[in-house]
Amino acid sequence: MLKSDLVNILVAKKNVTQKQAEAVVEVIFGSMKDALVRGENIEIRGLGAFHVKHYGAYQGRNPKTGEPIPVKAKRGLLFRAGKELKDRVNKPGPDGKVPPLSPSQS
Numbered sequence: 001m002l003k004s005d006l007v008n009i010l011v012a013k014k015n016v017t018q019k020q021a022e023a024v025v026e027v028i029f030g031s032m033k034d035a036l037v038r039g040e041n042i043e044i045r046g047l048g049a050f051h052v053k054h055y056g057a058y059q060g061r062n063p064k065t066g067e068p069i070p071v072k073a074k075r076g077l078l079f080r081a082g083k084e085l086k087d088r089v090n091k092p093g094p095d096g097k098v099p100p101l102s103p104s105q106s
Contacts, residue, residue, distance in 0.1 A: 003029070036077065048081040 003025060010021035032042055036052055043049040053076045060071040081089075093099050 039075070044082075046082055046084045048079055048085055051078045051080065052076075053078055 006025050007018065007021045010016060010024060011018055014021075016024075032050070035042055036050060039052050041049060041051045055074050055076060057073040058071050060069045061067065062069055090098050
């Protein structure tokens with residue numbers, strides 16, 4: 001799903017204009033990005049949580065030469081799906097089996 005798909009769904013389901021829907025989606029994602037940049041975690045009930053993880057500096061090695069290389073401290077992002085989302089993704093179909101992903105989804 002793309003951001004434009006979210007805008008189209010908002011237009012169709014909530015009867016708002018394209019520009020209003022684009023503005024809403026931009027504000028939501030912009031706010032999420034700003035919070036993550038500030039180092040804040042985001043939790044969306046029923047979906048999951050985004051966590052900012054801090055990695056300290058360490059001494060790495062060049063894989064070709066084996067030469068030591070200092071690696072700077074950095075932050076990474078982690079997403080952990082919530083239980084409700086995991087349950088919905090793994091919900092068995094009518095045959096009792098979880099359907100496999102289609103080739104375009106894997």
